[in-house]
Each structure stands twice: as C-alpha cells, then as structure tokens.
Amino acid sequence: MVSTAETVAVVVVTYNSERLIPDLLASLGPGLEGIDWHLTVADNASADDSVGAVRRLAPDATVVEMGRNAGYAAGINAAVAKAGPFTAVLVLNPDVRLTPGCIGTLLGTLRTPGTGIAVPLLVDGDGKLIQTMRREPSILRTLGDAVLGAGRAGRYPALGEVVTEERAYDIAAITDWAEGSTVLFSAECWERCGPWDESFFLYSEETDFALRARDAGLVTRFTPAAQAIHLEGDSRVSPRLWMLLTLNKVRLYRRRHNPVAAAGFWAALVLREGSRAALGKTPSRTAVRALLSPSRLREQPGPRMVHPNG
Incomplete structure (x- = not known):
C-alpha cells in the first residue's frame, strides 16, 4: 500500500x-x-x-x-x-x-x-x-x-x-x-x-x-x-539534436574530469562519430564538425535548438 x-x-x-x-x-x-x-x-x-x-x-x-x-x-x-x-x-x-x-x-x-x-x-x-x-x-x-x-x-x-x-x-x-x-x-x-x-x-x-x-x-x-x-523522440535521426547530444557529453565529462582525461574523451568521441560519418550517417557528420569547432564546444546551447518531441 x-x-x-x-x-x-x-x-x-x-x-x-x-x-x-x-x-x-x-x-x-x-x-x-x-x-x-x-x-x-x-x-x-x-x-x-x-x-x-x-x-x-x-x-x-x-x-x-x-x-x-x-x-x-x-x-x-x-x-x-x-x-x-x-x-x-x-x-x-x-x-x-x-x-x-x-x-x-x-x-x-x-x-x-x-x-x-x-x-x-x-x-x-x-x-x-x-x-x-x-x-x-x-x-x-x-x-x-x-x-x-x-x-x-x-x-x-x-x-x-x-x-x-x-x-x-x-x-x-x-x-x-x-x-x-x-x-x-x-x-x-x-x-x-x-x-x-x-x-x-x-x-x-x-x-x-x-x-x-x-x-x-x-x-x-x-x-x-x-x-x-x-513513444520516443528523434535525436537519433535529427542531425541537430544528435550534435547537441554529442557536444553535451563532452561538456559533462569536462566538468567531472581533469583536462587530460577530457581531451581523451573528446578524441574518443571524434573517432566514434568519424567512423559513423564515414559510413554515410548524416547526424554523425554534423557531430564531427561540431566536435572539431572550438567555438561550438565552448558555446552554451541556445533556444534555436528544439525539443525532441516537437
């Protein structure tokens, strides 16, 4: 009860x-x-x-x-x-x-x-x-x-x-x-x-x-x-949402680890998304471009992003 x-x-x-x-x-x-x-x-x-x-x-x-x-x-x-x-x-x-x-x-x-x-x-x-x-x-x-x-x-x-x-x-x-x-x-x-x-x-x-x-x-x-x-959203098929998901993984890891470990995590994500981009996956191509952009890694997400259930 x-x-x-x-x-x-x-x-x-x-x-x-x-x-x-x-x-x-x-x-x-x-x-x-x-x-x-x-x-x-x-x-x-x-x-x-x-x-x-x-x-x-x-x-x-x-x-x-x-x-x-x-x-x-x-x-x-x-x-x-x-x-x-x-x-x-x-x-x-x-x-x-x-x-x-x-x-x-x-x-x-x-x-x-x-x-x-x-x-x-x-x-x-x-x-x-x-x-x-x-x-x-x-x-x-x-x-x-x-x-x-x-x-x-x-x-x-x-x-x-x-x-x-x-x-x-x-x-x-x-x-x-x-x-x-x-x-x-x-x-x-x-x-x-x-x-x-x-x-x-x-x-x-x-x-x-x-x-x-x-x-x-x-x-x-x-x-x-x-x-x-x-019913789930569309982060796996939306390049923009997948990019945000990937960038936020880096941001979170940076907050919990030292700079050397954070650089290793970033490199591992570049490898993962790069290998998928090579197979023709558009969301991963977008994620790789963002991971390789210092400004995108620094910036805070803004209201141009949409909710996955939108």
Missing part, C-alpha cells in the same frame, strides 16, 4: 506537444492510483495549443509559461518551483504513458535506504523494450562503442555505456543513470542535488543530476515491476 503521507509533484515540460497531451493526461490517474499528486506543466513557448490543451483537459494543473524555449532542465526547475508541497517529484516527457500502478511501485523503490531516484522499465509504442539503463560515460566505453557498436559493447560493463543485455532488464538493479523521460526522485534528492543544470539545455542534464545524486550517496534504482510506455 502507498502511504497517504506521500505527495507526488508531477512535472511535465511541453514544446509543441498538443497531440501528445491527451493520452499522457489520461494515463496519470491510473498510473498514480492511490497516491496524492498534483500536476505542473512548464511550456517552452509552444507554437501550437499545448497550453490550451492542458488547461482544458487538466483544469486543476498549474501551468508555467516560460515565454521562450528555455530548455528541458529550465522547464523542470520552473515547474518544481511552482509546484505545491511534495515528498517526491515525477518528471515525465509528454510522450510517456504510465501503466496502472506504475508510480506506486516506484515509490516503494524510492523508500529503499540510500535511494534518490527510481526509474521504471520502458517499452516503446509497439511494446518493445527500450534499453534505458546507462553506465557513467568513460573513454573506454566510448571507444568500445566506436569499435564494437553500442549493441555489442553494451554487453560488457567496461566497454559500453548503454546496458544492452536484455536479461539485465528482468531484475531490479542500481544503475549509474537512466534516460530521463520517466524519473521519480525524492524531495531529499532535490534538496541535496537540485536544481537540474540549465546550461545543458537538452541532453546530459539527467546524466548530470543522477551522477551528482550518486556523489551525494543517493543511487538510481531501476525497477522492472514498474512499467511505462515511451
């Missing part, structure tokens, strides 16, 4: 998400059954009627209009700041659909001592497993990805960042971090590790938050008994 003392602040960041909102909202009641919860939506200046859809379908929700495309982390921070009292925060992408009882199960996981973040098993719209568990980025794992490919490298903890062994998703586990579409974290975790770092704009912000939580002694736990559906 879920304790009546639990109150979950559900936080959603929208950007041209009107078509996704009805199904997301319809899934919240069953997904949070038996739990006291409230919804806050931060909208990053959508050009469609995302705000209107939320206000029509969830009139009790708090809507924060950002006034610009401020990024995913900024939206999360603004929504949490405007949310009512909470014991936990549930961050959801607009293209997530909760299954019945999902969050009650995650709350149980969150009560495990030393836990700051709980994440569910995710499947796509066709019911196929999404490999969401991640290991901390490293030079060797980036090289492993470049040489073996993410699928093969991920079978070996030392060689792959993405956990690709499907049997690993059958059991509860501690993971360094997990993809950020469906994340439940405790109020304690927010107080000790928040807010999310807005300088990333999009991508690596969830990595940064989970690693900082781990540094503070609060781990991320994967819980396959809790399940949700993620």
Whole structure:
C-alpha cells in the first residue's frame, strides 16, 4: 500500500506537444492510483495549443509559461518551483504513458535506504523494450562503442555505456543513470542535488543530476515491476539534436574530469562519430564538425535548438 503521507509533484515540460497531451493526461490517474499528486506543466513557448490543451483537459494543473524555449532542465526547475508541497517529484516527457500502478511501485523503490531516484522499465509504442539503463560515460566505453557498436559493447560493463543485455532488464538493479523521460526522485534528492543544470539545455542534464545524486550517496534504482510506455523522440535521426547530444557529453565529462582525461574523451568521441560519418550517417557528420569547432564546444546551447518531441 502507498502511504497517504506521500505527495507526488508531477512535472511535465511541453514544446509543441498538443497531440501528445491527451493520452499522457489520461494515463496519470491510473498510473498514480492511490497516491496524492498534483500536476505542473512548464511550456517552452509552444507554437501550437499545448497550453490550451492542458488547461482544458487538466483544469486543476498549474501551468508555467516560460515565454521562450528555455530548455528541458529550465522547464523542470520552473515547474518544481511552482509546484505545491511534495515528498517526491515525477518528471515525465509528454510522450510517456504510465501503466496502472506504475508510480506506486516506484515509490516503494524510492523508500529503499540510500535511494534518490527510481526509474521504471520502458517499452516503446509497439511494446518493445527500450534499453534505458546507462553506465557513467568513460573513454573506454566510448571507444568500445566506436569499435564494437553500442549493441555489442553494451554487453560488457567496461566497454559500453548503454546496458544492452536484455536479461539485465528482468531484475531490479542500481544503475549509474537512466534516460530521463520517466524519473521519480525524492524531495531529499532535490534538496541535496537540485536544481537540474540549465546550461545543458537538452541532453546530459539527467546524466548530470543522477551522477551528482550518486556523489551525494543517493543511487538510481531501476525497477522492472514498474512499467511505462515511451513513444520516443528523434535525436537519433535529427542531425541537430544528435550534435547537441554529442557536444553535451563532452561538456559533462569536462566538468567531472581533469583536462587530460577530457581531451581523451573528446578524441574518443571524434573517432566514434568519424567512423559513423564515414559510413554515410548524416547526424554523425554534423557531430564531427561540431566536435572539431572550438567555438561550438565552448558555446552554451541556445533556444534555436528544439525539443525532441516537437
């Protein structure tokens, strides 16, 4: 049973998400059954009627209009700041659909001592497993990805960042971090590790938050008994988004390592993306050009970038 003392602040960041909102909202009641919860939506200046859809379908929700495309982390921070009292925060992408009882199960996981973040098993719209568990980025794992490919490298903890062994998703586990579409974290975790770092704009912000939580002694736990559906965005096919994802990996690594190690990580990423570019992959060509541009590595992401669900 879920304790009546639990109150979950559900936080959603929208950007041209009107078509996704009805199904997301319809899934919240069953997904949070038996739990006291409230919804806050931060909208990053959508050009469609995302705000209107939320206000029509969830009139009790708090809507924060950002006034610009401020990024995913900024939206999360603004929504949490405007949310009512909470014991936990549930961050959801607009293209997530909760299954019945999902969050009650995650709350149980969150009560495990030393836990700051709980994440569910995710499947796509066709019911196929999404490999969401991640290991901390490293030079060797980036090289492993470049040489073996993410699928093969991920079978070996030392060689792959993405956990690709499907049997690993059958059991509860501690993971360094997990993809950020469906994340439940405790109020304690927010107080000790928040807010999310807005300088990333999009991508690596969830990595940064989970690693900082781990540094503070609060781990991320994967819980396959809790399940949700993620329709997923287009970072793997959009050259611009893939470039941002790649650049933010370098920025994050630089913040956590010395300059020599950071240079090695950058070189490994150039090798990985260069090998893919040689095979004709346009997103990797764009990423390589950005990695070789000192100005692009220095600059902060700006509002010209779009949300992957836009």
